[in-house]
Amino acid sequence: MEAKLLLQDHIAKTASITDEQFDYVYSHFKPLFFKKGQTIIISGDKVDCEYFVVSGCLKAFFINDEIKMYILQFAMPTWWTSDYSALYNQTKATINIDCITDAEVLCLSNDDREKLCKEFHQVEHFFRWRTNKGYIASQKRLLSFMNNNVKIRYEELLALYPQLYNLVPKHLIAAYLGVSRETLSRLYASH
Amino acid sequence: MEAKLLLQDHIAKTASITDEQFDYVYSHFKPLFFKKGQTIIISGDKVDCEYFVVSGCLKAFFINDEIKMYILQFAMPTWWTSDYSALYNQTKATINIDCITDAEVLCLSNDDREKLCKEFHQVEHFFRWRTNKGYIASQKRLLSFMNNNVKIRYEELLALYPQLYNLVPKHLIAAYLGVSRETLSRLYASH
Incomplete structure (x- = not known):
């Protein structure tokens, strides 16, 4: 999908802004x-x-x-x-x-994000929800990390990013989970 | 400080709302x-x-x-x-x-938070910033947890909550740091 449409579609899931408003908002993205x-x-x-x-x-x-x-x-x-x-x-x-x-x-x-949030209540609304989602994901990851059950963390990762399995080298998946490549290999084998 | 004044002062650090608006906002808090x-x-x-x-x-x-x-x-x-x-x-x-x-x-x-955010752009602004701060603190804690240097985590905790040292039983501080009470005792001794 074209970049502009992808962003418009993404924002529209949370906030109501008109096409004209979106054109203006989009003009701040590079x-x-x-x-x-x-x-x-x-x-x-x-x-x-x-x-x-x-x-x-x-x-x-x-x-x-x-x-x-x-x-x-x-x-x-x-x-x-x-x-x-x-x-x-x-x-x-x-x-x-x-x-x-x-x-x-x-x-x-x-600066542009703050300007747009000030100009449009709906843009502020969008960014509040975007940040909420990031906050919740971050808290979930922290809990998951503390709990330290590697198998569950691995399954959560695949549920969150199903594409990752084929896209990303295994040593990067290990670096996300905080385990050695050997531990990860055992998890793959049992998956 | 009285609860109402404490909240008003807290919100005023981020958002501009009039006393009348705040009275209305506060009426939603229990x-x-x-x-x-x-x-x-x-x-x-x-x-x-x-x-x-x-x-x-x-x-x-x-x-x-x-x-x-x-x-x-x-x-x-x-x-x-x-x-x-x-x-x-x-x-x-x-x-x-x-x-x-x-x-x-x-x-x-x-429901009341969402209602107030919809009614007042400045309330939405406040909650966006509040969540930003939570998100950043959460990311910082995650990084700190991953990095796994207990001494640094302990010092970060005391910098973040200086009152904690006297207020909170040591086993709870250990549970925050994710270490045993014995490890924590060694840190206290070297502090």
Whole structure:
């Protein structure tokens, strides 16, 4: 689906805005095209934008002191991603975002989001619900991580992103689950 | 501070609403008083409300299959808490919330929050920012949990809730950090 239609359809699920209003809203988004492996945000960067994924798959991740990678989020079409802590608090990025596949995204600056939210109650409504969903997903992931049952976490991951199984290298799935590749192989074998 | 003034002051930090508007908004909140140890939400319950803490300290927690308790959040004055996944998705609670101390809270129903957000753009603005902050705190906690450095997690906790050190039994702090009481004792000793 064309980027503009995909975004319009996505917003329309939560908020009522007219075609004219949407044209205006859309004029604040900037389409960007990335190649597989390209980096969008690097830890330490200033963060000005958030990204709506049109096609492809991104990963938000960080590398700890022992050079071990943890994946915070996979971002697929219609998902939003950024380092929101850095974006809202105007601090440096503490995570990285790069492309697992070629990807098209729509970039919206922090200033433009705030401007649009102020101009249109319905846009503010949309972003409140978008953030609610992100908050709930994040709490669920935290609970899941604490509970530490790898098998359940693996099944939740496949339920959340059914496409992932074929799309993403297994070592990245292991990095999302916080387990070794060997542990993951045993789970695949029993699936 | 009186409950009404505390909430008005809290909302005024993010949104501009007149005294008359606030009186109307406040009329949708129900003050509730709990004793230490009382339960507000039990896993399996229907969840209709969220809670703004006026005084005291609550904990949101769950018990895993091995009967081990994990604390998802401590909620102190001006913090909001609920099982947001259950509240927004109209599913049964998967966590519990109870009172570490005697507590006063203001209860707002899901329906009333949505009504107020629809009636006042500024109320929608407030709740978008409130949720943003929750989302960012949740992501930060997830990163911190993944990174698995207990000493840093302990220091982050004390920076976030300086009052906690004296207020909360040590086994609850251990349950928040996801470590044993023995590990926590070593951290206290080195602090």
